[in-house]
Amino acid sequence: MRGWRGYILLLALAALAGCLNVEARVRIFQDGSGLYIDRVEIPKNLVDLTLNQSGFGSTTDLTADAAFKITQQLENVAGVRLLDASGEWMPGDLFRLTFAFGFDSLEQWNAFAAKAQKVNLQMTSKALEPIKGKEKQGSDTEWNVVFHIEAGAVPPIQGAEDGATADPSLAGMGLDMGSVKIILAGPAPAAPTDFAPGADPKMASRQDDGSVLYSGGLTMLASKKDFQARYIGRPLAPEELAKQKAAAAPTPSADFPKVMRVVNERMELERAKASAQTAVTESFFDLSLRIRADNLVELSSTRTYYGPIAATYAGREAMLQTLIPELSADYEMSVKKIGRTGEEPGLAIIRTRRRPLPFDALSQILTRSKADAQTEYTINIKPLIDAGDLDQLSATTLGRVTLETPDPISGTNGNKITDHQVEMTFTAQQLQESSILIVRTGAAGK
Secondary structure, three states: OOOOHHHHHHHHHHHHOOOOEEEEEEEEOOOOOEEEEEEEEEEHHHHHHHHHHHOOOOHHHHHHHHHHHHHHHHOOOOOEEEEEEEEEEEOOOEEEEEEEEEEOOHHHHHHHHHHHOOOEEEEEEEEOOOOOOOHHHOOOEEEEEEEEOOOOOOOOOOOOOOOOOOOHHHOOOOOOOOEEEEEEEOOOOEOOOOOOOOOOOOOEEEOOOOOEEEEEEOOHHHHOOEEEEEEEEOOOOHHHHHHHHHHHOOOOOOOHHHHHHHHHHHHHHHHHHHHHHHHHHOEEEEEEEEEOOOOEEEEEEEEEEOHHHHHHHHHHHHHHHHHOHHHHHHEEEEEEEEEEOOEEEEEEEEEEEOOOEEHHHHOOOEEEEEEOOEEEEEEEOHHHOOOOOHHHHOOOEEEEEEEEOOOOEEEEOOEEEEOOEEEEEEEHHHHHHOOEEEEEEOOOOO
């Protein structure tokens, strides 16, 4: 699956080529809500290379690839929204990717940031002493904002002061990893002095709009973890705060609906896959084969579904039974409610073949070999089970196979129930490694 790999490949190539320009823009309001905007600029030759390597048909697909991952990360996250996702060509053959977020509180943003490996934001405030002679005008408030880079939010970068490298083989090559800008806009204009506590004056500057700009080489993100800014101003009335938020809200790009259409299509596909996976993990198959002395095989199967999907899949099975004449003619179907301790009951779909099948008709799953007086039967269950992503299921028990033989059983790798009957349960791991039930009848060497 291509998802997210194209965007990661693009960033890696740009960083290694020394031409990755990053901008992070933060706006925090007095109530702790705010905006976070990521921008990355990458040269055209690397964009073209990434499109060829990843199989994407356009830069819109590449943008949607990153937006898809973000949308997945935002699922079940309250108070954080993707406001824009766009890609546009800039002067100098640079492709700019922009992702804008809105958040209702710093707590909600930081919960999302921990999940998505983004920066952590903090804000504290305190009331200042009124200016002498202007006590009636009230006192200002001081806000301190911290932009903190969590471990993992930025990949290891060659040339960082702490010695971290993207690849040991790159050390000492003197690569310029590009540039970074961090713009911090707070609840009020930045303080006239000491607006970036503890910062190198060459790194931080106060902008005309009252924001604080940190700028430098990309290695700055690895050498410095906390970027602070100090703001001073009057608390705003609710209506003033609402106007400030409305004025700051970003206008979605013309590409955003197109990008989200691609994202939504991929999300629907992922939900369909998840639904199929649920059908496997929340269901149980039971296949019963009875080999008769006349070389015919009686066959019955049960598929039991549990949880919220039970009624849906039971309805589907009933519809298939009705719509497919061969299925209705050959199999008798019944539905039975099955209890499960401490959980919702399941629905079992039971199909029994009306007439037995010749042994050879089941050669895809059932085989037989003879040596002297001994007969060996093998059942390969895997061809019957479409278990989806077995790696994700691991020890999940998917079902059971029961085999009844006309002659007494002398050996098996399954669980012998009676002299003529054996069963074996199958987990997803067994289906990956070995999905064969072996049953021997008769005595060897006779």
